Amino acid sequence: MRKNKFVYLFNEGNSSMVNLLGGKGANLCEMTRLKLPVPKGFIISTEACLEYNEKKSLSDKMKNQVLKALKKIEKSSGKIFGNDENTLIVSVRSGARISMPGMLDTVLNLGLNDKAVEGLAKQFNPRFAYDCYRRFIQMYSNVVKNIDIEKFENQIDKIKKQNKIKLDSELTADNLKELIKEYKIIYKEKTGTDFPQDVFVQLFEAIQAVFRSWFNTRAVLYRRLNNIPDDWGTAVNVQSMVFGNLDENSGTGVAFTRNPSNGENKFYGEYLMGAQGEDVVAGIRTPLPIEKLKKQNKAIYEEFVGYAKLLEEHYKDMQDMEFTIQSGKLYMLQTRNGKRTPSASLKIAVDLVKEGKISDKTALLRLEPNKLNSILHSVLNNNELKNLTPVASGLPASPGGVSGKIAFSPAKAVEFNENKEKAILVRLETSPEDIEGMAVSEGILTARGGMTSHAAVVARGMGKVCVVGCNELKFTENGIKLNGHNFKEGDIISVDGITGNIYKGKVSSIPADLTGDFATIMQWVSKYQKTEVYANADTPNDARTAYELGAEGIGLCRTEHMFFEEDKIESMREMIIADTLTGREKALAKLLKYQKKDFLGIFKEMKGKPITIRLLDPPLHEFLPKSKPEIEQLATSLNKNVEEIEQLITKLSEVNPMLGHRGLRLAVTYPEIYKMQTRAIIEAGIEAEKKYSIKSEPEIMIPLTVSVEEFLYVKNIIKTTADEIIENAGSKMSYKIGTMIETPRAIILADELAKVADFFSFGTNDLTQMTYAFSRDDAEKFLNDYYLKNIFKTNPFEKVDVKGVGKLVAYAIKNAKNVKPNLKIGVCGEHGGEADSVEFFVKAKVSYVSCSPYRIPIARLASAIANLKNKN
């Protein structure tokens, strides 16, 4: 329910009223309460913005409240709005719940007209007065009437040229008067009316313009990118102006209570005398470091430092403040929690806790896990990047930054690697056969694919820098073209997996540091994390990395990845090509020993932690060769003819492989495949106990289930095989058989499946694909149109779709837990490493989320934060 009160004086609010008054307004109120020198003013609430947006006009009630508040300000300031002699000049500023820098509009110096400006000139000085007026006309015309700002800037340039003047500050009062004349002509030309002389018209027009700016395109896009709801609205702050440009004893500045780029506990800021705030932001003159103010005006400096300390103490966080000095008197115009770099956010958090100002819980709650990704990876040196223009850019699929030699084939990447040279694998797109080449490369760049394409998923799993979907990358006869720049194999490029930018040549990189502040924070995480974080890990190597990075188990071991290495793929192909059960079993026997060895290695590395192993999932055709030479080679080695193999490839090919013969469907047709995999798991488990005294209780996971009958059929194959091996070995090894929940039908049947499955794991990648009818291989192509047209705010493959997929997940959990309250339920989609998604899953009460090893610290942090949020 909206309130009837739309307008609040600064002394009527406080910092807790941020939703209603916006961040800026709430803090102005709070500073007023703290008795800091804040110029008087009032706030028109965010609710007024929403009402305005519905009615497209300001209600009389709202206007009356504004006029009443204005009267109070007139009274306390001794000035009268629109008075010819002594006008009240105000700023009309936007102020949303959270800062949206540069997105919303503001009008300054409002309250002037042809007569009042003369009064102002008399009160102070003509140059100042005319400067205020021309600034006002310019800003009002632009913000309220959408007149291009360039038109006005051109006039300034013209007058400067005529008078042979270089700086704005050299413009005389007469120059400015002439400028005002020209400005008014422009206004009339563009609007068909004279510039409004009624200051109340000015005020209400400006208020409406600020409200409207909430819905301008750039603001909408900004909100999409930052996940800010459209229905928050912006407040409008109307405040008595103070003038940093009044005289030489006036000035303006911004400062932080701590260093926002490295977090150091040291006062940090800059200021400019004889200037309004915009002049600092615009960067026309170079501002001075705040320390200089100490020399220039010690009293003011110390007064300001005192306020700064008070504010940090009060807000218990690093503050970002704006101030203005008018004729030697200090005014505070804004304070807010300061933005900071990811590494500064860690240092400030740790320092504030050390200083006893906040608890570790509060410190955790202030961190944004999704923004900390870069901390975990070595990154390109920003100081060098500043001076470089990227040659192209793509989707930042796996974070970090690296330079290296371009390799067009996995073989070339191996060659560079052997010569101790860093390789960047550049491909149209990657396929499972490229895995070895990806493993030896430092970075991966592809022309196609989205954030969940093969390249992206595998690179994140390996912790490699990766940029995908680089549309500007074209393959030519001699190499590649990036936006018209030619590169050949061996040339050096730099790939930034955080921004998606590609640079020509070498850029140095700064290594990740997981010690120090980060380690302290992870200690807090251990205190507050409840929902566990497992890793997606397919090999003993992955498992080791995962264990070291804090994985509490393996949530997804994709057995098929084991089949892509040179020697294994051949047996796999032999199995697929075989046209008899005996032939398949012969080939599977060869694969058995490889799989068993891998499982044994994984059991060993994970030291008894839970391990979830998904049986073969992709369609068989993914393992078959694609190029003619490969097919010929396969034919030779299997003693078949080429045509036969080509026919089989055609026969196995599918129109929609994602909806094809994969997952447990393979085991319905070829039970022997899952039998072999079960044997490998169980035999490895028995050996792990004998050799290393590690008791593993592997969780064998059946993918793509859609029916109970189907699950039972396959479960029976696994159970019969496993029990026989265990019995014959005289072992007491135990194991579990569970299912992926990744099809809508499995969601609907969750209660029935819960009765027969030992555990569930949500495969949110596939579930998202089916729920949306989006193929992750194809969707990126059109999703961009969805962002541009503001239809989608986020990519559902990156951030779980709470409204759709999330509802299905919650439905399944509820029904399954009704049947089996202690059912172990995990999540193994890519969402497991994204903080907002982790928050959703923690709320949904899953037992664990699983993600790429290199995402584990972030996921654990997100899990701890979500747990703390749930408690609050």
Add this chain to the structure above:
Amino acid sequence: MRKNKFVYLFNEGNSSMVNLLGGKGANLCEMTRLKLPVPKGFIISTEACLEYNEKKSLSDKMKNQVLKALKKIEKSSGKIFGNDENTLIVSVRSGARISMPGMLDTVLNLGLNDKAVEGLAKQFNPRFAYDCYRRFIQMYSNVVKNIDIEKFENQIDKIKKQNKIKLDSELTADNLKELIKEYKIIYKEKTGTDFPQDVFVQLFEAIQAVFRSWFNTRAVLYRRLNNIPDDWGTAVNVQSMVFGNLDENSGTGVAFTRNPSNGENKFYGEYLMGAQGEDVVAGIRTPLPIEKLKKQNKAIYEEFVGYAKLLEEHYKDMQDMEFTIQSGKLYMLQTRNGKRTPSASLKIAVDLVKEGKISDKTALLRLEPNKLNSILHSVLNNNELKNLTPVASGLPASPGGVSGKIAFSPAKAVEFNENKEKAILVRLETSPEDIEGMAVSEGILTARGGMTSHAAVVARGMGKVCVVGCNELKFTENGIKLNGHNFKEGDIISVDGITGNIYKGKVSSIPADLTGDFATIMQWVSKYQKTEVYANADTPNDARTAYELGAEGIGLCRTEHMFFEEDKIESMREMIIADTLTGREKALAKLLKYQKKDFLGIFKEMKGKPITIRLLDPPLHEFLPKSKPEIEQLATSLNKNVEEIEQLITKLSEVNPMLGHRGLRLAVTYPEIYKMQTRAIIEAGIEAEKKYSIKSEPEIMIPLTVSVEEFLYVKNIIKTTADEIIENAGSKMSYKIGTMIETPRAIILADELAKVADFFSFGTNDLTQMTYAFSRDDAEKFLNDYYLKNIFKTNPFEKVDVKGVGKLVAYAIKNAKNVKPNLKIGVCGEHGGEADSVEFFVKAKVSYVSCSPYRIPIARLASAIANLKNKN
């Protein structure tokens, strides 16, 4: 709750107790109640079967009830079970709720052992007694102990050879005695024990064997095919035997009260003297027509005819009866509603109503719409088929039967058609470009694809005979191979779309007859149908057929099908190839006039009935050429180079097109496409009113919606375009904008979508694909394994998956109607023409189902029946 009573004497039951006593048992009770001469007996209930299946043994309680019932039969028959002098001989027969012919087991002549057989020999004659005993041993060994029946048959052959005998009836008592000896040796060899002499052991073993037969593989498969639940169970009928093989005055027969093959109201049957029932079924001797009995034994004949009339009068349906004559006395062994051919079912229904025996409602409720499909199509002559062996077979995708010349290309089909020759289009699979060729062919045969593949869907839409997924069809250099038989273009084959069989050469066909009985039944349908039946119709031609076949509207007009004709596809391709908005608009302008003309034609044909038009749905790459010559031709006509077009084809190609850039996603990227289509619809609507005074209120349908924002974005494009045209024309035409509900996400958001959409239409094809993660193009390949392994009973693309997809549909309807109780909701998947699915949708309270024009009568019948069922 199961009862404590498991055993019922024939005089304890009646025909309404069919669920508990099985069909056979309930009718034996009913005949007993009607005082017909039924040999005494009792029934062990279906509940006993289920209990047996759980416990794997007969409970003492059950056994005691059996023994008690047996005592009563002994008493009334004056015989004693297992008595050496005067044994009671019984049959132990299965009897499920509905007949499952030949699927379940039966043991006859039970109650004999080495001593009792001697008593029987004395009572009657030795040959008869030994024949009964050897029959019993043979049947018991086979049914109870699973001993191969051949072992026994071989012994008979051996003895016949030794004695130079040809017929079983020539075996002497001594021969039979020797046979018994040999049989017992076989039994001992196979079981390790002697043949049981304890008749109670025989009885309880036989009862258990019959119970077990409910779960044998062939019964389970039969149930799958006929949608019979596993938990019905079978009853067991234990009945005093009467012997048609006792002497020359004995015999056995079966008869129908009306002719089961054409429905004629004329007594029909056959009998055999000196034989048991199996002998008639086995076909060893040729039985005589029932009329002969009138001459042979008028009294018996008339007695039987009297019973038959009584039974038909009593059951008010055509009866199928079994009888036995023992030494001149008639016994009734079974009566049931007789199976009949589809056309007989119509005649009998209409006749019974005319005779005043049943109401039209009852008549409708007895019809099985899914079985009546063949009536609506001209079919291959069964008399000729009897003598032919199919050369191959595939999936029966569209019913009817036809012979014609093989055409390997659409062009060839056109050529045959121009020469007035019937063409059968034979393809690996069909694509939209084949549509013209399909339209001029009489039948279509493809090697690939399932029941919802392109060929199948289009053929059903066109009413063409179609067989798809014929694995035995291989293309060779000179033609095709069907299971090894070579055919070249122009050779004649016959295609049976009801069975899926393919025959070499010509078979004559019998035309469909939609007049007479069928027309009468459709009159009843009009009385009782509530849920309407719309047609899927894409062209004015389709619309005319649909209207003539009784369509009450068009539920799905797929606008893309309009684009595939020669002249249109070129403009479509021009549009796709264009790289600017202007270029696309230019090409779209050409398409506009074609589309408008088509819509005008459809509006005219449908005479004001509702028309639902789905805007462009398939991905654009479907419209691009595939072969090099076509690409070259396109390049020439568009003045582009071949490479450019090939690159675009590659760029547009998708890994999973079903989950790709299609549906309203196209309009998000290219709003101009839907704008053109809207213009065509609205302009045609305005013209239809002017020219033909037809007021159309087209329902414009947006496909593949997954989000409200997306729907609103596209709805706005359509609405803005439509309203402007209507206003400019000064028209008052109205239209609706609704959405397909075909993705799981649209299901979840149904309430929100209901707020902004004028109507819903469930696209159950795509919804089934997404729910199962099954591609209809690929799933048939592995679904067969699912049937074979009894994991799936039906194809979810043919019969709607009530448990999964159905639950989603019901969820969406409930939530949508909460928001908008009068929302018009239809169904336009292929399920709209399948009777069981129609029944589901009628229950789910949709406004209409939509199906191929040729399925409309069946769908209307199904709708009427479902409505009557709902009322019952």
